[in-house]
Amino acid sequence: MTQTAGRPARPDFGFWCPITVRWGDMDALGHVNNAVYMTYLESARIAFFERWGWRFPGERTGVPVVVSQTFNYRQEVTYPAALEIGVTCTEVRRRSFVLTYGVFRQGTEVLMGDGTTILAWVDAAAGRAVAIPDDVRGLLTETGRR
Amino acid sequence: MTQTAGRPARPDFGFWCPITVRWGDMDALGHVNNAVYMTYLESARIAFFERWGWRFPGERTGVPVVVSQTFNYRQEVTYPAALEIGVTCTEVRRRSFVLTYGVFRQGTEVLMGDGTTILAWVDAAAGRAVAIPDDVRGLLTETGRR
Amino acid sequence: MTQTAGRPARPDFGFWCPITVRWGDMDALGHVNNAVYMTYLESARIAFFERWGWRFPGERTGVPVVVSQTFNYRQEVTYPAALEIGVTCTEVRRRSFVLTYGVFRQGTEVLMGDGTTILAWVDAAAGRAVAIPDDVRGLLTETGRR
Amino acid sequence: MTQTAGRPARPDFGFWCPITVRWGDMDALGHVNNAVYMTYLESARIAFFERWGWRFPGERTGVPVVVSQTFNYRQEVTYPAALEIGVTCTEVRRRSFVLTYGVFRQGTEVLMGDGTTILAWVDAAAGRAVAIPDDVRGLLTETGRR
Numbered sequence: 001m002t003q004t005a006g007r008p009a010r011p012d013f014g015f016w017c018p019i020t021v022r023w024g025d026m027d028a029l030g031h032v033n034n035a036v037y038m039t040y041l042e043s044a045r046i047a048f049f050e051r052w053g054w055r056f057p058g059e060r061t062g063v064p065v066v067v068s069q070t071f072n073y074r075q076e077v078t079y080p081a082a083l084e085i086g087v088t089c090t091e092v093r094r095r096s097f098v099l100t101y102g103v104f105r106q107g108t109e110v111l112m113g114d115g116t117t118i119l120a121w122v123d124a125a126a127g128r129a130v131a132i133p134d135d136v137r138g139l140l141t142e143t144g145r146r
Numbered sequence: 147m148t149q150t151a152g153r154p155a156r157p158d159f160g161f162w163c164p165i166t167v168r169w170g171d172m173d174a175l176g177h178v179n180n181a182v183y184m185t186y187l188e189s190a191r192i193a194f195f196e197r198w199g200w201r202f203p204g205e206r207t208g209v210p211v212v213v214s215q216t217f218n219y220r221q222e223v224t225y226p227a228a229l230e231i232g233v234t235c236t237e238v239r240r241r242s243f244v245l246t247y248g249v250f251r252q253g254t255e256v257l258m259g260d261g262t263t264i265l266a267w268v269d270a271a272a273g274r275a276v277a278i279p280d281d282v283r284g285l286l287t288e289t290g291r292r
Numbered sequence: 293m294t295q296t297a298g299r300p301a302r303p304d305f306g307f308w309c310p311i312t313v314r315w316g317d318m319d320a321l322g323h324v325n326n327a328v329y330m331t332y333l334e335s336a337r338i339a340f341f342e343r344w345g346w347r348f349p350g351e352r353t354g355v356p357v358v359v360s361q362t363f364n365y366r367q368e369v370t371y372p373a374a375l376e377i378g379v380t381c382t383e384v385r386r387r388s389f390v391l392t393y394g395v396f397r398q399g400t401e402v403l404m405g406d407g408t409t410i411l412a413w414v415d416a417a418a419g420r421a422v423a424i425p426d427d428v429r430g431l432l433t434e435t436g437r438r
Numbered sequence: 439m440t441q442t443a444g445r446p447a448r449p450d451f452g453f454w455c456p457i458t459v460r461w462g463d464m465d466a467l468g469h470v471n472n473a474v475y476m477t478y479l480e481s482a483r484i485a486f487f488e489r490w491g492w493r494f495p496g497e498r499t500g501v502p503v504v505v506s507q508t509f510n511y512r513q514e515v516t517y518p519a520a521l522e523i524g525v526t527c528t529e530v531r532r533r534s535f536v537l538t539y540g541v542f543r544q545g546t547e548v549l550m551g552d553g554t555t556i557l558a559w560v561d562a563a564a565g566r567a568v569a570i571p572d573d574v575r576g577l578l579t580e581t582g583r584r
Contacts (some may be wrong), residue, residue, distance in 0.1 A: 035184035330473035
């Protein structure tokens with residue numbers, strides 16, 4: 001999926017992270033601030049990885065590093081609100097992969113926003129992108145779009 | 147420019163906004179958090195509009211509303227750092243327009259990141275996108291890419 | 293209670309607000325940032341008031357305005373963590389009142405921090421502190437320390 | 439100074455840190471959010487320490503750790519605004535010390551808020567407060583209130 005692609009739907013996602021909107025997430029326009037959605041995606045992304053025992057910062061040699069981010073704001077969110085974020089791996093390349101997110105109002109099919117993150121697989125010691133190891137490739141592929 | 151387009155350079159920008167990185171902008175990985183760049187772009191975008199007397203929230207009928215966002219993380223930033231963000235309007239459509247940003251280390255050509263925002267022109271009372279008025283179209287075009 | 297007073301305990305509180313620590317709440321020292329606790333208290337305070345139908349911003353003439361804040365950091369918190377914040381009104385003066393908070397690890401008596409907020413009762417139109425109305429005084433007193 | 443003590447004035451401070459208010463520092467009430475002042479104080483506190491070559495995180499054995507915080511909100515701040523924060527050490531105890539801050543509108547005597555932080559001197563390896571070394575005590579005393 002790209003910035004201009006169609007909207008994701010709930011069946012696209014196999015992993016979910018709940019998010020409780022905080023009053024302080026709103027800005028002077030009285031809705032959740034644009035930047036705060038990136039914090040929501042970060043929470044979902046980290047929960048997605050934690051299933052595999054990954055920690056940030058952690059002890060592993062290979063780590064995913066955010067290379068780029070896209071986000072489509074579909075509907076404004078105001079406090080109070082309970083959201084849930086679907087995460088799936090939509091593409092695995094040689095040295096990078098793509099996560100796609102759908103931000104839904106909890107328990108509904110109402111899409112508040114969606115986006116993608118490209119992450120490089122980086123050798124932490126060498127400080128450069130390297131080929132994704134087979135075991136990681138397997139995890140990412142298994143958790144990809146149904 | 148799109149997420150995959152080439153890197154912007156300083157001559158692409160006619161408007162600049164300085165940003166002082168705060169210690170608290172860093173996250174547990176010891177560098178400026180991904181989401182905080184969106185706050186930096188927001189500061190630059192609002193300064194870009196303020197030259198025309200616009201305020202947020204303000205009294206105007208037509209307002210720019212963020213529809214989507216892309217960002218490419220080129221180099222990590224650690225505190226302390228002084229940045230400056232170039233902003234330019236790279237496309238004006240019928241009811242929306244595109245701002246492109248370049249985040250540079252202050253006074254240098256070192257690009258830390260770059261991105262784009264698509265903004266719809268919204269009739270605040272009607273709550274829907276409308277045609278960009280001629281005067282706004284003129285301002286956006288004048289300030290576009292050199 | 294003041295900054296130097298004893299530690300609050302769970303029985304001191306009759307109202308509770310759960311808080312899920314976000315990864316992004318941590319700073320470069322790898323623990324929840326000092327300032328973020330104020331956001332946690334804000335979430336708890338607003339939930340405390342919302343039981344009475346108050347909204348922020350809202351339509352009421354009289355509004356509570358934060359005048360001062362104290363906080364004692366008892367133990368550092370690292371992600372992941374589930375907290376719960378107890379809130380109680382410990383003092384009602386003529387034109388102001390004091391809320392006291394205890395931040396506990398969820399479901400335990402482990403105190404991570406505690407603090408107080410003094411709030412003035414402000415006439416929103418006049419922009420100045422006025423006497424707390426009897427109905428508000430009643431609500432605050434009922435919800436005070438057991 | 440304590441929470442209820444008199445207001446600090448510019449001559450009380452020998453160290454100053456400028457702060458540029460960001461649009462995103464405002465909350466849904468249209469003014470700088472209460473919690474954000476703690477981020478401002480943090481920026482000022484870290485700049486205060488950096489004069490001595492201290493870094494956070496750093497390599498030193500002894501580190502200052504925030505134990506408690508007070509803040510008095512004197513006037514609301516709205517974007518755009520340029521502030522400057524005065525910092526001084528108002529008390530040095532055996533294993534802790536007190537920093538006092540005054541948040542002023544830049545270049546004026548208009549006090550927007552003021553507060554104090556108690557910091558313990560902690561042996562990072564041992565993880566407990568220890569006596570403040572003489573050289574640190576000297577630095578803190580020299581930079582104290584005039």
